[in-house]
Amino acid sequence: MKYQIIFTLNNEKVQHEVEANKTLLKMLREDFDLTGAKEGCGQGECGACTILVNGKPVNSCLMLAVEADGKEIVTIEGLSDGEKLDELQKTFITNGALQCGYCTPGMIMTAKGLLKENPTPTVDEVKVAMSGNLCRCTGYKRIIEAIMEVVENNKN
Template sequence: MNQTISLRVNGLPETHEVPANQTLLQFLRETLDLTGAKEGCNEGECGACLVLLDGRAVNACLTLAVEADGREVTTIEGLGHAGDLHPLQAAFLKHAAVQCGFCTPGMIIAALGLLRDNPDPSEEDVRWAMSGNLCRCTGYRQIIDAVQEAAAAMRGDPAPEAAP
């Protein structure tokens, strides 16, 4: 039941043999050791596993690895790093929008997907676009504030997106 897939993950080409019933989330976490995307529910209800698939935020737990064949995947590891954080990452820190951190990668990916579609979202837009991302710690207030501030920062700088 294995199949060979070739895709780009965070800008780098990857070719692997995967079982047909392996989710994109399992593939990223187990095969590529990209553990930033989390498994929170395995049913598309919590958003902790969000990644960008061809630039769009999707639940990696509801996507098969084979479905990503030939596509471009961006995970949280493809954004910034210490000393060169993505504006969303920096804004989450500044606004104390991180607590336990388990939802944080999914939150940032959801926000990134939103800002690609809509660089100037209202608070209502942010709430709507991120309602599939559960957080039990923060109560969301500071997350929403962080996304709106990052949006402003990203609008001010036309090329803020880090790798890929």
């Protein structure tokens, strides 16, 4: 059975028919070719599939696509404006806050959600907020530093 849903996807209104049992992650990846969000565990434990739903970071592997109806969805692809990167994307690059890159889109979206809610968190608050996003490569140091650089800019 398919459901008709209408939602905003990366600032564009879209209408879509989707199966009742399809996850939001699968819909984004398979139906919209937005493959930036990754499936690392499919159980909401690794955060690689994080996107923003109404501005809040969500594990898209745990949300059904039909629940996107009426919501505003932003994926990593919607964060940059063409070649113009978001501040977080820039600081992730300049701080070397990535290695294999598989967790990176999810990391950036979680950080984006955090900074939308609180533009000037402390380091400890950032560490806690990011603790649902697993990274096996970096040891997290540079990820936290990249986020804190944006936080510092927000203070000025």
